[in-house]
Amino acid sequence: xxxxxxxxxxxxxxxxxxxxxxxxxxxxxxxxxxxxxxxxxxxxxxxxxxxxxxxxxxxxxxxxxxxxxxxxxxxxxxxxxxxxxxxxxxxxxxxxxxxxxxxxxxxxxxxxxxxxxxxxxxxxxxxxxxxxxxxxxxxxxxxxxxxxxxx
Amino acid sequence: xxxxxxxxxxxxxxxxxxxxxxxxxxxxxxxxxxxxxxxxxxxxxxxxxxxxxxxxxxxxxxxxxxxxxxxxxxxxxxxxxxxxxxxxxxxxxxxxxxxxxx
Numbered sequence: 001x002x003x004x005x006x007x008x009x010x011x012x013x014x015x016x017x018x019x020x021x022x023x024x025x026x027x028x029x030x031x032x033x034x035x036x037x038x039x040x041x042x043x044x045x046x047x048x049x050x051x052x053x054x055x056x057x058x059x060x061x062x063x064x065x066x067x068x069x070x071x072x073x074x075x076x077x078x079x080x081x082x083x084x085x086x087x088x089x090x091x092x093x094x095x096x097x098x099x100x101x102x103x104x105x106x107x108x109x110x111x112x113x114x115x116x117x118x119x120x121x122x123x124x125x126x127x128x129x130x131x132x133x134x135x136x137x138x139x140x141x142x143x144x145x146x147x148x149x150x151x
Numbered sequence: 152x153x154x155x156x157x158x159x160x161x162x163x164x165x166x167x168x169x170x171x172x173x174x175x176x177x178x179x180x181x182x183x184x185x186x187x188x189x190x191x192x193x194x195x196x197x198x199x200x201x202x203x204x205x206x207x208x209x210x211x212x213x214x215x216x217x218x219x220x221x222x223x224x225x226x227x228x229x230x231x232x233x234x235x236x237x238x239x240x241x242x243x244x245x246x247x248x249x250x251x252x253x
Contacts, residue, residue: 038213039194073217092215096180100215106200106207108227110165113208116217118178 004084037099043126044098046091053130054137057082062140064125070143073121080111080129080136087130093139094123119144159234166228166252168200168207170236171221178214188246195220198238202228202252228252 040046046055059081068074078088089102097099100117111129119125124139154173159166172195178190198210207226228234230252237247 038211075221077223080152095215096178096213097213099213101213102211103224104209104211106209107205108202109207110225110227112224113210114221114223115210116221118176118215118217 007028013149015087037102038097040099041097043091043093043098046097050089050099050102050128052128052130052135054135057129057136057138059137060127060138062125062127064140064142066141067143067145067146068119071121071146073116074119074125074142074144075114075116076125077112077114078127078129080127080131082111082136084131084132085111085129086132087128089128089130090115090117091126091128092117092119092123093126094121095119102121154246155236155238157234157236157248157250159232159250161230161232161251161252164227164229165225166202166230166232166234167223167225168234168236169221169223170200170248171219172238173232174238174240176214176216176218176220178246180214183224192241195238195240198222198236200224200234200236202226202232202234207234208225 037049039047040049061079063077076090080088087104090100091098092100101115103113122143124141126139127135128135156171174195175193177190177193182189183190192214194214195212200208208224215226232252235249239245
């Protein structure tokens with residue numbers, strides 16, 4: 001089972017890399033909510049499309065493993081200590097499309113969300129919290145032993 | 152059987168919601184090893200969680216969320232609430248589940 005997972009991970013990461021370099025990635029449908037930010041191919045583009053210029057803040061906490069053996073399943077918890085946080089986004093700066101998830105907090109929701117994401121290679125997990133018209137960010141590096149681009 | 156496992160438990164005035172969904176979450180960037188063709192993107196792109204008639208969380212996802220996705224968060228609520236989670240994927244497929252807060 002271990003060996004199997006390893007092979008799958010390696011092949012998948014290789015394939016994704018090839019697809020990127022060959023320009024085979026087709027843009028998918030633009031999401032109304034994300035304004036196409038999910039298609040952005042770089043952090044810069046993603047932030048531009050999300051229309052945020054976040055400032056670094058120690059109030060944003062990321063809980064993620066320092067070393068992820070399997071990049072296909074990386075558990076991430078983001079907590080925002082900024083009062084009035086309405087949105088929490090999770091990005092990975094080394095992924096082909098950095099924006100992984102965006103959470104819009106509804107009535108009574110606490111500013112903490114947990115999920116699991118894929119990481120193609122060692123990179124920074126970046127969290128962005130939006131409060132009012134300001135946004136705050138923090139990042140944490142996760143070393144990936146086996147890429148998980150292909151899931 | 153539903154593709155969603157949903158749990159909601161009240162503790163100290165807040166309710167912790169945990170969900171596990173069964174979904175391939177294909178990014179659209181992975182190649183089929185046999186045919187060498189790209190596996191088409193297939194991922195959950197929107198999740199709406201409601202408690203009664205209130206929307207407590209909306210999640211917009213891309214293909215970078217792991218296969219069989221997990222989601223956990225808390226909201227100010229109490230035992231007896233009804234929590235409902237509904238997802239829609241990029242192919243327009245939908246599923247939902249409901250749980251009583253214990």
